[in-house]
Amino acid sequence: MALKSLRELLDEFLTSLDTGSCITATRHFPSKPPRWAPFPSSLDPRLIDALKGRGVHQLYSHQHRAFELAEKGHHLVVVTPAASGKTLCFNLPTLQSLLQQGESRVLYLFPTKALAQDQLAELEELAKALPDLRMFTYDGDTPQDARRAVRARANLVLTNPDMLHSGILPHHTKWVNLFQNLRYVVIDELHAYRGVFGSHLANVLRRLKRICRHYGSTPQFIMASATIANPRELAERLTGESVEEIAESGAPTGDKLFLCYNPPVVNPELGIRAPYLGEAARFATRFLKEKIATIVFAQSRLATEVLLSTIKGAVRDKVGNSGIVRGYRGGYLPNRRREVERGLRSGDVLGVVSTNALELGIDIGHLDAAVLAGYPGTIASLWQQAGRAGRRSGESAALFVATSAPLDQFMVTHPDYLFGTPPERALINPENPFILVNHLKCAVFELPFVDGEPFGGVSVEPYLSQLETEGLFHHAGDRWHWTSETYPADHISLRTVTSDNFVVMDTTARDEKQAKRRQIIAEVDWKSAFAMIYPKAIYMVEGEPFEVQELHYREDEEKVAYVKRVQVDYFTDAISAKGVWILRRLADQASAGLLAEHGEVLVAEKVVGFKKIKFGTLENVGSGEVELPQQEIQTTAAWLAVAPALLARVSSSRDELVDGLRGLAYLLHHLAPIFLLCDVRDLGSWLGDQTPAGEGVVATYPGARARLLQAEQFNPTIYLYDSAPGGIGLAEGLFQILPALLARGLETLQACPCRWGCPSCVGPVNEIGRRAKAIATTLLRHLTA
């Protein structure tokens, strides 16, 4: 039987009884022809020859414009879609400078090591025909004995912000050639630098510019970004320079159809919809069976593995081979990832299930269909993920499958909002005191700080004096000097992810007499480790289940999880105990019935056990306990305490009130991102009490609930906190928009068709109780009156 075309398949989805009624919206994006421009007259002939050798005989208009602007000395940011040839926008000016000025140096920054490797490979292809290009990556993977050679030889260095921060700037005296002659700094994937990471990068760039000033260079910044609302503003805030924006792409695009799909309600009473993972897997399987190259985006690592094993099972051929579908996520080893990337480019791999790791510009060739299993959290990510499917000519499709979370339900039922809202502004706050002070330490470590020297937009004098009081700085002559034995960059991570990774080691072969070889099969970062690789956990790599035998996490140990391949039909989900306690109150607002405060809190979390969940049916088939250490962060939060009098008026039962408040916490947490333009995971929520921080003990939800019910003084408190240590300003923003958030919460509850509560409003009724929705509604009515 002939294979169906993409268009035929989409028509089927739209018209079949089964799926048609669940498609809430379709949007068509018509194709666009290319706009060409000739090679600029000043472009080095050797470079033109090299381009012709690679089959490039003219440029797209945006590439031409980028070269022109760079040549005139402007800082610039190029904002064009995936696969529009944006790398030439920075490669042309940089290679030109290396060819024409022998001494000049160029620095490329990528958010990941993999992207730097990818880009190096592309540059090397182009550079084959060019003289004197000495291009190297310099990052955590560069062997110690090769580093000296890179420092001495390279005229083009590809690295990442973390390495610049901890490995290059604090050792700038070993990079004199680079800093004396730095002509261009290229920052790719600019949109990745939002929130904490971006706020850090802005400060790293302030340090970079100081060092360049010291050695007498003033580099030009060339940046590239996916579509966000404010690329120019972000570029200017990151670099502290005024920046030209190139937003019009001259590259052609093909026809594209975007569908929104809301899984059918299977239990109207409980408001339960068909599981979105199953629905997403079903669509992906349909595409793959027609040999349509497909990428599936999952919103978590676990969801990636569940989707992958379902899809693999469905597309397995007669001999049981399902290799045409691969998984891709952070934690897979670089080799495995490179293999998947190559497979996708060559066509050996037809489908890939990925986390947002593939949102970034890794070259995986062109795919025909993208299935978004769940709303990716931001409009910008939505377009980036959807943009992974699409060729310069021909058709492509994107399909968004909504989960039952409130945000997803809002988006899938308001397609005009989804398609009409500009992508989020990428927000950074380089002046976040926590972040700024840390980089000020690094800056002073690198080079004594002259009185009155600028560092970003604000006056840093108060911080300097503060740090002198703490004994880290010392003022002598007209300068501040570093007076501590520590190396400050070592203690400052630019990401929430720490560098302390666990390796996952497969010991399956160990018991069998032969091979004693132990194989590292994955890496897990410290923050996720306790929730993913606790003893007896099922850890999945490309859909294959492994059981964790031992986890070595103590300070004096190598961080390793020993796993063994097993045959099981379940996966595991961690149960954690938690606690949030107030450390410092910064502001409050009282209204009739509610005291809302904003300040600093301590959040502690501890994995205490796990549930076993069966594949397919997702039923709970067992549980277990684990003993692991507690993880703590200090961050900022907004918290709400409803006045006892109002609580008493709403219900006389503590049971009901606790359920209602917990439902309210769930609702507010999931709606807040609409106002704060952040990801749901950037926030955390918890229903606790006001026990002082020193006395608090973590508890699972049932434990915390029992504690509230038995407490002498009944003071349930809803905490909404910033997930990033130190906070990036989300809690303060939340505190300010609280009235609007409460109003939107009430609207959502009133509009939700479920009877007792569902994942789209206060949470699933089986977890939250039958009275939660009513209580939460009554509370909100009073609070917004």
Next chain:
Amino acid sequence: MALSVAELVGGREEVTSHGRLLVARREYQLHVRHGELPLRSALEAPPDVLKLLSRQPQPEPAPRRLLYLDTETTGLAGGTGTYAFLVGAGFFDGDRFVLAQYFMRDLDEEPALISAMAALLADFDGVVTYNGRGFDLPLLETRFVLSRRPWPQHLSHLDLLPPARRLWSSRLPDCRLGTIEARVLGLERVDDVPGALIPSLYFHYLRSRRAEALQPVFEHNRLDVLSLVTLTGWVARALADPEGLDLTPEEYVGLGRLWEGADEERGAQFYHEALRQGLPSPHRERLLLRLGRRAKREGRWPEALAFWNEAIASASGFDLRPWEEIAKYHEHWRRDLAAAHGVAARALALAEAEGAQEAAQASLAHRLSRLTRRSGLAIR
């Protein structure tokens, strides 16, 4: 009234092209002993020994053209945020040894200190340090670059840490300079300030301006520089002619290792002296194997066999390595499979009798079965 640093350490202000700093100078007569040896001993170092220690092909520095250098720093972290606030530099000048300590009274005197160091280094051909390769010199180079000055390229460098490791790592608990002073040079420091405390003492001084706590830091630095001198004297004398130094067998091995490569014959002499003086197990077997391997490389088979047999006799437990060497000799060199088989069989029997490690037994069994197959011999 608190005393100033200058008063406490007997220094005075000196002027450079880049500002002022404090310099404390002392002079010593050459017969002054630091430990058991006099300072003069460093001047007696023969040229070939200095060349060996500086591990450089260029002409060896004359003893009077060497600067003995030790820095006190604000930490060990590396990078550009660590200062060398006190640099002790000693050199021979006529019939005196001069020890000058260059000190930053505050961190803004660094340009003056670097300027003074640049002028001083220009007057010498080489520097002597302890762990300078890993620490003092890269740090000073960083400070030079930060001050936008070129680091002098003409200097040869005698880092005494690598030879100290060769000589004493097997015998002493560690190779810190203090340990070697006590156990080798015969010097006991009294009330010495621990090195780890030095950065915080300096930071305390910067903030409080109370100089008392710095006095022991100057003293510590001064003793370090003097120890560099007599340690150079000791090592040079041991390498040249250790008569009268009363060396241990392990030290003879170390001297052999130092000479080996540069002067095989002298290396061999020291090795044989080590054996003659009763080098104990397991160092003894390690040396015999080393000598055996060298004899084998040079085709001196009878000697090699003698070393291996001696290693077997000397080992307290079963040692696989010499047996393997002998078996390989018979199999590959003499092509006498029967002899090789005999050796392997004897070794396996012995290994079993002595309860040697499983891996060793397995390796021998494997060898034996291969030899059996090749030679067509039946297992007896």
